[in-house]
């Protein structure tokens with residue numbers, strides 16, 4: 353499903369309204385702060401909302417930020433990371449493209465200003481009575497979406513076989529085939545992948561989950577089902593949209609383990625949440641790799657280069673999500689839509705790609721791009737193979753396509769739902785009318 357070169361655009365413009373449907377960033381010029389800014393009144397609510405998911409005991413971040421005592425020693429570092437938008441990890445450019453996401457964990461400009469002012473004013477505690485009640489988190493390593501469906505865990509958990517990384521052992525790719533074990537076809541509405549243990553988080557960098565199965569029409573398919581990497585909470589499918597798992601399905605795991613300073617054994621697990629039996633969603637969502645130039649990837653030493661790849665939508669579609677994928681030299685990635693009219697629209701630009709954080713940017717319902725048949729998706733990937741790139745292990749070497757972290761890739765994982773023409777037009781109309789109501 354990859355297309356390497358641009359194809360001539362066929363078909364002349366059918367629709368023009370897409371651009372109006374894409375929200376433009378709402379710059380929030382707020383600086384007003386109460387003086388003095390205190391931890392208990394001003395900062396703790398922000399940390400509860402935007403940091404504790406990772407910065408609490410037994411989660412992935414190095415320190416907990418739940419209390420003043422825990423946060424105070426980190427004040428300087430917090431200021432630096434927050435001001436540069438390195439924390440929370442969220443790397444999409446805020447000045448261009450779609451700005452409304454379902455899973456946005458970034459800070460608003462006002463929140464950044466508050467945190468910075470708190471540190472600049474001496475990182476004071478404030479009145480303990482102002483402290484909000486502690487936020488409750490699931491015990492151990494709770495499943496992210498279970499509560500959403502009124503459950504304590506997913507409907508089905510498929511575990512990979514365990515693997516032990518020896519202390520100091522280099523990067524390892526662990527590949528296994530595991531039966532899903534269903535007795536009938538089921539439609540999936542949410543998927544989570546995670547290391548099986550808290551310690552496992554230290555070594556599990558990313559996991560590709562492919563599914564091999566016999567489709568209802570008898571064809572045998574093997575395709576990407578889920579892609580997980582550190583920082584990704586899971587995939588939540590839109591209402592009436594699902595991924596299909598057949599009874600004979602096998603999961604093909606490919607887990608990338610990084611080295612640690614102690615022996616760690618872990619088994620990655622995938623949690624599936626199903627639509628109730630008998631409820632069949634109308635649309636099947638696909639996860640598609642867009643933009644890879646494969647072996648044509650050519651990154652000379654001491655240089656910054658860009659590659660472009662293209663993907664033609666054979667049917668009208670709604671774009672659900674985009675997740676950049678590059679390795680250590682990855683610098684930035686953008687996704688544009690070239691409409692059949694020739695008009696080009698920037699959908700998203702990830703300007704500060706960071707290999708440690710593979711975020712999937714899930715578009716909010718009212719802005720997820722609706723694109724007509726024949727639209728060309730254009731993915732541009734920049735690699736920085738100079739010494740200015742802090743993650744670069746060696747700027748003096750040529751880099752090409754490959755699996756290893758020191759090789760490169762340049763694709764975007766995209767959640768795509770193909771729509772039939774009638775539904776596409778209906779959804780477009782709905783957006784138009786909402787938009788005109790707002791004006």
Ligand code: HEC
Nearest residue numbers: 402403405406412413414426429430433439440441457583
């Ligand atoms: C998705 C998980 C996640 C979220 C959300 C998150 N962090 Fe982090 N944070 C991490 C991880 C993991 C590290 C260590 C690796 C790294 O530095 O990237 C880290 C590192 C840091 C550091 C650097 C610590 C040091 O060694 O100096 C600071 C400071 C920090 N985070 C502050 C914050 C603040 C403040 C927030 C909320 C506004 C936040 N983080 C939100 C996961 C997260």
